[in-house]
Amino acid sequence: MAGPARVSEEGLIARYFAPLAGPGADGLRDDAAILTPAPGHDLVLTADAVVAGIHYFPDDPPASIARKALGVNLSDIAAKGAVPRGFLLTLALPGDWTEDWLAAFAAGLGEAAVEADCPLLGGDTVRSGGPALIGVSMMGEVPSGAIVRRGTARLGDRICVTGTIGDAALGLRMRLEPAAPWVAVLGRAQRAALADRYLHPRPRLAAARAVRHHATAAMDVSDGLAGDLAKMLGSGRSARIDVAAVPLSEAARLACAAAPGLIEAVLTGGDDYEILCTVAPGTLEAFQAEAAAAGIPIAAIGTVTAGDGPPGFAMDDGTARVFAAGAFSHF
Amino acid sequence: MAGPARVSEEGLIARYFAPLAGPGADGLRDDAAILTPAPGHDLVLTADAVVAGIHYFPDDPPASIARKALGVNLSDIAAKGAVPRGFLLTLALPGDWTEDWLAAFAAGLGEAAVEADCPLLGGDTVRSGGPALIGVSMMGEVPSGAIVRRGTARLGDRICVTGTIGDAALGLRMRLEPAAPWVAVLGRAQRAALADRYLHPRPRLAAARAVRHHATAAMDVSDGLAGDLAKMLGSGRSARIDVAAVPLSEAARLACAAAPGLIEAVLTGGDDYEILCTVAPGTLEAFQAEAAAAGIPIAAIGTVTAGDGPPGFAMDDGTARVFAAGAFSHF
Numbered sequence: 001m002a003g004p005a006r007v008s009e010e011g012l013i014a015r016y017f018a019p020l021a022g023p024g025a026d027g028l029r030d031d032a033a034i035l036t037p038a039p040g041h042d043l044v045l046t047a048d049a050v051v052a053g054i055h056y057f058p059d060d061p062p063a064s065i066a067r068k069a070l071g072v073n074l075s076d077i078a079a080k081g082a083v084p085r086g087f088l089l090t091l092a093l094p095g096d097w098t099e100d101w102l103a104a105f106a107a108g109l110g111e112a113a114v115e116a117d118c119p120l121l122g123g124d125t126v127r128s129g130g131p132a133l134i135g136v137s138m139m140g141e142v143p144s145g146a147i148v149r150r151g152t153a154r155l156g157d158r159i160c161v162t163g164t165i166g167d168a169a170l171g172l173r174m175r176l177e178p179a180a181p182w183v184a185v186l187g188r189a190q191r192a193a194l195a196d197r198y199l200h201p202r203p204r205l206a207a208a209r210a211v212r213h214h215a216t217a218a219m220d221v222s223d224g225l226a227g228d229l230a231k232m233l234g235s236g237r238s239a240r241i242d243v244a245a246v247p248l249s250e251a252a253r254l255a256c257a258a259a260p261g262l263i264e265a266v267l268t269g270g271d272d273y274e275i276l277c278t279v280a281p282g283t284l285e286a287f288q289a290e291a292a293a294a295g296i297p298i299a300a301i302g303t304v305t306a307g308d309g310p311p312g313f314a315m316d317d318g319t320a321r322v323f324a325a326g327a328f329s330h331f
Numbered sequence: 332m333a334g335p336a337r338v339s340e341e342g343l344i345a346r347y348f349a350p351l352a353g354p355g356a357d358g359l360r361d362d363a364a365i366l367t368p369a370p371g372h373d374l375v376l377t378a379d380a381v382v383a384g385i386h387y388f389p390d391d392p393p394a395s396i397a398r399k400a401l402g403v404n405l406s407d408i409a410a411k412g413a414v415p416r417g418f419l420l421t422l423a424l425p426g427d428w429t430e431d432w433l434a435a436f437a438a439g440l441g442e443a444a445v446e447a448d449c450p451l452l453g454g455d456t457v458r459s460g461g462p463a464l465i466g467v468s469m470m471g472e473v474p475s476g477a478i479v480r481r482g483t484a485r486l487g488d489r490i491c492v493t494g495t496i497g498d499a500a501l502g503l504r505m506r507l508e509p510a511a512p513w514v515a516v517l518g519r520a521q522r523a524a525l526a527d528r529y530l531h532p533r534p535r536l537a538a539a540r541a542v543r544h545h546a547t548a549a550m551d552v553s554d555g556l557a558g559d560l561a562k563m564l565g566s567g568r569s570a571r572i573d574v575a576a577v578p579l580s581e582a583a584r585l586a587c588a589a590a591p592g593l594i595e596a597v598l599t600g601g602d603d604y605e606i607l608c609t610v611a612p613g614t615l616e617a618f619q620a621e622a623a624a625a626g627i628p629i630a631a632i633g634t635v636t637a638g639d640g641p642p643g644f645a646m647d648d649g650t651a652r653v654f655a656a657g658a659f660s661h662f
Contacts, residue, residue, distance in 0.1 A: 047453055151357075220362070
């Protein structure tokens with residue numbers, strides 16, 4: 001294996017990243033790419049970075065890290081009702097990077113990019129002077145004016161989420177406390193499922209079209225359901241959430257039965273990468289039907305109410321709880 | 332001053348960055364922005380990051396750091412013949428960041444963004460776990476198909492640069508070795524001019540139109556004239572450069588007279604952020620005239636030749652020299 005000192009940035013790009021380049025990227029032989037939305041469409045732009053030791057474990061498989069860096073951005077694109085078109089990569093490497101690591105990272109990145117039909121368009125490679133940082137800027141596309149915004153929920157709208165909530169937070173908790181009694185309750189497949197949800201976001205690209213057709217507001221759940229819901233509602237709106245309606249996986253249900261306090265991790269933990277959105281009550285069924293046709297389950301978990309307080313969560317035991325906004329934040 | 336622990340990411344964004352937001356950014360209250368090129372135009376995308384202690388000195392003024400982070404990207408946009416439209420910011424902060432630093436950074440960023448008519452469209456703020464990293468992804472616009480590529484120079488084309496070469500490299504050298512004898516030869520204004528060129532890139536946005544109209548290939552000079560020229564030429568093309576024709580500022584001319592060895596720093600040092608391009612011999616005058624009308628001096632410094640060797644530099648003393656490609660790289 002060639003040592004880092006013998007590989008130029010140009011050489012790295014040509015070897016590992018040029019094969020991932022999409023149309024408009026000129027094989028990464030230029031300092032810029034071109035991208036043009038289809039006629040009648042807007043580009044949707046987003047940027048999210050992941051940092052070793054903060055957003056992932058430094059010894060996670062490089063392909064998983066690449067998948068997470070791409071996935072957290074794909075999730076934002078999907079939540080806006082958009083289709084991904086391409087991305088720029090800012091790769092800041094620590095002093096002890098190896099070419100093996102980079103090769104595995106690039107392979108994982110390429111696989112995830114092909115799956116999402118979202119090619120690499122360019123970027124920059126630098127020394128981080130500290131832990132690795134992987135910054136992605138992603139471009140998607142929506143019909144002109146059709147982006148689904150975050151702050152546009154209306155009073156009385158039903159609040160919906162895709163998939164299941166809390167699995168990634170429990171996967172992280174399990175990784176930090178593998179000897180916790182609730183972990184022993186789970187079967188091997190259930191433990192693997194939770195671990196996988198933490199490691200590998202599953203951006204809900206298949207739900208984007210239904211979200212665009214029906215949602216009055218949307219965002220992805222990255223910093224925990226309770227905190228992200230509070231962000232989505234902003235001021236003048238609150239919510240009642242029926243915790244019994246929050247969709248849990250079998251593994252999460254078993255974990256919460258064994259350790260009821262875990263429901264707080266489920267509701268406030270991060271890294272779900274599900275879509276949180278609101279729809280008018282009369283369109284809920286049509287929304288669920290269109291998403292189901294695309295393979296995505298949608299659960300209605302509550303209602304937008306008037307008020308400035310944080311969302312109220314009606315718990316299974318009959319009590320009502322609120323969670324401080326921003327209970328979970330990587331920053 | 333509020334301590335970092337008391338400020339949420341949302342609060343920071345609302346206070347310091349929302350005032351910089353452009354149309355389509357929805358006041359940075361969403362996780363994504365929209366951007367649409369004018370009819371008949373392509374978007375041009377580029378990404379460059381700067382890291383504390385690598386691309387700038389950690390104690391540089393925060394406003395200067397912001398200007399550099401934006402400037403290195405604006406320079407890429409200009410070299411492609413494009414007009415800037417907006418940017419995404421990935422701000423990775425060290426553990427000891429202060430709100431004073433951030434306020435000054437945001438103020439400098441805002442000033443530079445207004446000057447370039449290039450608003451903030453979104454981004455991400457994270458902990459770096461090491462030194463600060465400022466990643467910018469920038470979007471520009473060119474008439475469809477009119478992007479000026481890097482690898483398209485033709486044999487016999489004249490090689491041109493904007494402005495003057497080597498000032499930033501000498502500014503950096505002066506900062507590292509303030510007691511060097513050549514520094515004492517310079518007047519105060521000349522020293523300040525070199526220091527300023529290192530600290531504050533002056534992206535050649537005003538030359539973009541002339542480059543688009545006349546250049547057969549172009550890139551910006553960020554890693555040194557010799558290395559970047561070799562990158563631009565690629566394989567099958569080389570160049571003869573007349574070092575006497577390379578435009579030097581008065582300060583650089585005096586420095587090189589006092590210490591002739593500095594010419595190597597001038598030709599291979601980085602951070603020029605001038606535009607390097609090629610034009611057909613017959614269009615050189617028209618190119619120079621159009622750029623001059625926009626206030627940008629253009630010097631013809633050599634010719635594209637056939638061959639695979641690195642560009643040959645005809646020195647003032649009659650010798651010919653080559654410089655190893657990639658003599659200077661931040662990576």
